[in-house]
Amino acid sequence: MFVDRVEIYVKGGDGGDGVVSFRREKYVPRGGPDGGDGGDGGSVIIRAVEGLTNLAHLSFQRHWKGERGYHGQGSKKHGRSSDDCVIDVPPGTIVRDRERGHILRDLKVAGDSVVAARGGRGGHGNTHFKSSTDRAPRKRETGEIGEERWISLELKVIADVGLIGLPNAGKSTLLSRISRAHPEIADYPFTTKYPNLGMVAFEGEGGLVVADIPGLIEGAHLGHGLGHEFLRHVERTRLLVHLIEAVPIDGSDPVENYRTIRGELDHYSKTLSERPELVVVTKMDLTGARESAKRIAAELDREVLTISSVDGSGTPELISKMIELCRSLKVNDAANETVAPLDPTNVDEERNAGSSRVGARSERAEAAAPDAGESIAPQANEIVGSIVETV
Numbered sequence: 001m002f003v004d005r006v007e008i009y010v011k012g013g014d015g016g017d018g019v020v021s022f023r024r025e026k027y028v029p030r031g032g033p034d035g036g037d038g039g040d041g042g043s044v045i046i047r048a049v050e051g052l053t054n055l056a057h058l059s060f061q062r063h064w065k066g067e068r069g070y071h072g073q074g075s076k077k078h079g080r081s082s083d084d085c086v087i088d089v090p091p092g093t094i095v096r097d098r099e100r101g102h103i104l105r106d107l108k109v110a111g112d113s114v115v116a117a118r119g120g121r122g123g124h125g126n127t128h129f130k131s132s133t134d135r136a137p138r139k140r141e142t143g144e145i146g147e148e149r150w151i152s153l154e155l156k157v158i159a160d161v162g163l164i165g166l167p168n169a170g171k172s173t174l175l176s177r178i179s180r181a182h183p184e185i186a187d188y189p190f191t192t193k194y195p196n197l198g199m200v201a202f203e204g205e206g207g208l209v210v211a212d213i214p215g216l217i218e219g220a221h222l223g224h225g226l227g228h229e230f231l232r233h234v235e236r237t238r239l240l241v242h243l244i245e246a247v248p249i250d251g252s253d254p255v256e257n258y259r260t261i262r263g264e265l266d267h268y269s270k271t272l273s274e275r276p277e278l279v280v281v282t283k284m285d286l287t288g289a290r291e292s293a294k295r296i297a298a299e300l301d302r303e304v305l306t307i308s309s310v311d312g313s314g315t316p317e318l319i320s321k322m323i324e325l326c327r328s329l330k331v332n333d334a335a336n337e338t339v340a341p342l343d344p345t346n347v348d349e350e351r352n353a354g355s356s357r358v359g360a361r362s363e364r365a366e367a368a369a370p371d372a373g374e375s376i377a378p379q380a381n382e383i384v385g386s387i388v389e390t391v
């Protein structure tokens with residue numbers, strides 16, 4: 001099962017309560033207040049880790065809660081803070097607040113993390129409230145309530161190059177030829193059902209991450225086929241490589257096929273349709289391919305590369321061209337267009353929300369019941385491999 005969108009409920013653990021307690025010891029008259037503070041509740045943290053390929057593991061558990069902090073005790077003993085609850089997701093996961101819709105964080109690389117629900121802070125015990133005028137305070141704070149919200153997680157894989165084209169155009173075959181990925185390949189349409197990632201290694205630093213997505217068909221934007229749903233996985237690429245079958249098996253016109261895909265891109269988003277594109281005519285080993293490629297180049301009036309994944313012709317040139325173009329395109333081009341970075345207003349909103357809770361904390365300081373005190377947290381030089389996974 002491949003899951004790239006999921007909604008989960010997160011709640012930080014509540015803070016432990018502070019206590020009211022007084023030192024009671026033989027030969028120590030008027031021992032004074034000694035109520036300890038409560039411990040902090042555990043936060044819920046979302047973290048990107050290498051090795052995960054989709055969000056399927058979250059579709060079975062929708063509620064994630066941090067543990068609550070322990071209460072304080074007498075003799076100035078503080079309650080233990082609870083550990084954070086950490087949820088692992090694949091790099092490329094965008095974390096949004098479901099209700100307000102803003103992005104909490106775009107977890108682009110392994111190691112990125114975000115606090116989705118902060119745990120409440122522990123309340124102060126009565127020791128904190130002693131003063132020259134109040135030597136025996138009966139005041140303490142209850143623990144802060146942990147933050148809670150529904151969040152939506154959306155995976156948009158991060159790749160340098162996205163392969164697009166009609167089903168059977170030879171996308172997966174090309175990926176398997178230029179990388180170590182092993183996508184499923186067959187001579188029927190919609191062989192690829194989920195995105196595949198492969199790393200094209202080359203001399204010198206780094207490599208290129210190439211994403212292969214399910215084939216697009218006419219009307220994909222209306223829900224036909226599988227492709228439109230997966231276009232988001234090429235949204236964050238720097239370059240699109242558009243594959244066209246030189247001599248389509250179904251007898252269709254390759255130029256028309258090209259225009260069909262362009263139409264679908266236009267329907268999807270302006271940013272994607274304006275993304276730099278390399279046009280590649282595939283299956284050049286077949287009879288009639290050469291003439292067809294010439295006609296395609298003439299009709300489209302643009303440079304067209306030709307390849308055959310069977311005999312390997314044209315693939316080194318294609319790789320060089322991809323590298324050259326990707327180098328000239330800024331790394332963050334694609335990402336910044338489609339995924340807004342943390343919105344400063346929202347950050348402020350978040351912070352304000354936080355500080356108002358801190359303010360609320362002193363209001364929670366309360367006179368405890370007399371007996372309350374006695375008992376009581378691109379990866380570029382690694383092989384990415386295929387991200388298709390069966391759960």
Ligand SMILES: Nc1nc2c(ncn2[C@@H]2O[C@H](COP(=O)(O)OP(=O)(O)OP(=O)(O)O)[C@@H](O)[C@H]2O)c(=O)[nH]1
Nearest residue numbers: 167168169170171172173187190191192215283309
């Ligand atoms: N002769 C020839 N056949 C090819 C070439 N590249 C791919 N094929 C064949 O074309 C068929 C479809 O290839 P795929 O790589 O599965 O096509 P795809 O674009 O990934 O198709 P979907 O996953 O369905 O979108 C397979 O039978 C491949 O063996 C090529 O360069 N020459």
Ligand SMILES: [Mg+2]
Nearest residue numbers: 171172191192
């Ligand atoms: Mg395929």
